[in-house]
Amino acid sequence: MEGIGNDEAVIATNDDASACKKCAVSLGYWKDPYIGYFVRNCERRAPEINRGYFARITAIKIIVDKFIKVTGGRCQIVNIGAGFDTLYWRLKDEGQSVSNFVELDFPGVTSRKCMNIQRMKPLLKGVTHEDHDIKFNRNNLHTYDYKLTGVDLRNLSDVETKLKESDIVYDVPTLFLAECVLVYMTISKSSQLLKWINEKFKSAFFVNYEMVNLEDRFGEVMLSNLRTRGCDLAGAEACVSVDTQKDRFIAAGWSGAQGWDMLEVWNLLPPFDVSRVTQLEMLDEHELLKQLFSHYALVTAWTDERWESIVL
Numbered sequence: 001m002e003g004i005g006n007d008e009a010v011i012a013t014n015d016d017a018s019a020c021k022k023c024a025v026s027l028g029y030w031k032d033p034y035i036g037y038f039v040r041n042c043e044r045r046a047p048e049i050n051r052g053y054f055a056r057i058t059a060i061k062i063i064v065d066k067f068i069k070v071t072g073g074r075c076q077i078v079n080i081g082a083g084f085d086t087l088y089w090r091l092k093d094e095g096q097s098v099s100n101f102v103e104l105d106f107p108g109v110t111s112r113k114c115m116n117i118q119r120m121k122p123l124l125k126g127v128t129h130e131d132h133d134i135k136f137n138r139n140n141l142h143t144y145d146y147k148l149t150g151v152d153l154r155n156l157s158d159v160e161t162k163l164k165e166s167d168i169v170y171d172v173p174t175l176f177l178a179e180c181v182l183v184y185m186t187i188s189k190s191s192q193l194l195k196w197i198n199e200k201f202k203s204a205f206f207v208n209y210e211m212v213n214l215e216d217r218f219g220e221v222m223l224s225n226l227r228t229r230g231c232d233l234a235g236a237e238a239c240v241s242v243d244t245q246k247d248r249f250i251a252a253g254w255s256g257a258q259g260w261d262m263l264e265v266w267n268l269l270p271p272f273d274v275s276r277v278t279q280l281e282m283l284d285e286h287e288l289l290k291q292l293f294s295h296y297a298l299v300t301a302w303t304d305e306r307w308e309s310i311v312l
């Protein structure tokens with residue numbers, strides 16, 4: 001099913017993810033002074049959910065920061081299905097610059113992000129550069145090194161056009177980030193996108209965070225919960241295991257891939273951070289946390305062996 005109704009339910013997953021992040025941030029799991037500009041209210045989430053978001057955000061931060069360091073900032077980042085992600089502003093605050101940072105999502109999401117950036121001074125300040133104008137319309141916002149663009153990722157020719165308009169070039173190392181995005185596209189559409197990236201970009205590195213083990217009992221419950229919210233996981237076939245997640249890249253022609261489920265990720269995170277966050281909230285349901293962590297994974301893939309050494 002790829003109808004409009006399903007697209008609306010998919011778009012709503014961004015509101016949920018953003019509210020979860022705001023909740024975890026307000027409890028002290030990590031610092032993000034910007035997420036609150038995109039989400040007004042948030043109900044307190046279960047400690048397992050907060051730890052899950054902490055592990056995901058921390059792991060992605062480690063990988064992205066290493067990529068920027070290895071490339072000396074002479075790189076591009078393309079966040080696909082970016083939602084209200086605030087990674088660009090974090091990098092800015094930390095003085096980590098990249099040549100170009102592009103965010104893609106449905107126009108229904110980017111229009112809201114555009115509006116918030118224009119209205120909220122700290123967000124606007126982050127994308128403002130002396131001597132460079134900010135160009136924006138309803139769904140798109142272009143600045144010197146930040147581009148927010150409305151596009152349906154299933155429409156490859158539109159993606160190509162929008163990336164060109166966003167000044168993306170094919171011969172600079174490029175990190176693609178997708179957090180819970182490919183699963184909403186059919187396998188044929190997501191593999192078309194992965195093949196295209198592999199063919200076009202001289203040196204690409206992909207970071208994919210997504211569900212795994214969807215075929216066991218817990219996975220079935222996750223699937224049916226999403227379906228009752230009108231959200232069909234059209235790409236669930238690639239979410240059977242960490243291996244199926246890696247294989248989708250190899251099948252699309254990428255040189256290599258590696259992956260960790262979130263239980264493994266948790267054990268690889270800096271012990272100091274882990275010890276700090278485990279003291280924030282009491283956790284009664286250790287078994288539930290284990291189940292949750294074994295149903296998400298972080299996979300990296302590369303077209304260039306240089307990125308193979310970027311690990312947690």
Ligand SMILES: C[S@@+](CC[C@H](N)C(=O)[O-])C[C@H]1O[C@@H](n2cnc3c(N)ncnc32)[C@H](O)[C@@H]1O
Nearest residue numbers: 011013014017081082083105106152153179180
């Ligand atoms: C679960 S949210 C995750 C948002 C963000 N990556 C994060 O981690 O907070 C999934 C996002 O993917 C976007 N998305 C899914 N399918 C898409 C498509 N075909 N074209 C553009 N965006 C898409 C949704 O609109 C939504 O913002």
